[in-house]
Amino acid sequence: MTVLDVRRDPEALTITVTAEFAAPRDRVWQLYADPRQLERWWGPPEWPATFERHEIVPGGVATYYMTGPDGEKAPGWWRFLAVDPPVSFEAEDGFGASPDEATPGMPVMRMSVRLDETAGGTRMTSVSTFASLEQLEQVVAMGIEEGLRGAMGQMDALLAAG
16 A cells, blocks of 8 residues: 555644655656546545546636445535646645535645655655644544545556556
């Protein structure tokens, strides 16, 4: 499995995922940049994602929904704040149909993803930052740590497939 660590830091109000891939950085970047590849791993295996919109440029928006085993749909969105292909991006990450239709009572996180070249491929560091400890605890109770581990654990198979 490529996921090395999922770490919660209540003092910094962050959840950090660190993973390593035996693939070049440009190839790992494509797993984020191409919505058809992204939807093959974003979301836990039992909650696959479908991206309806994906504009990975500063100010761009991505909208998606994850479909649960019983057919329930859980919508989400990203608003890209900074994009530096193939190195990094930052985005607001929220629940709901779009940034303009965010789900009341649900947190909006700041997601920062960085891809660094290593001798054996690429190291990914993804940091989600929360506005409060209550928001962090809210998504932890929803299973975000297990969800991130499961979702990102699917990336290896896609990279191996080419």
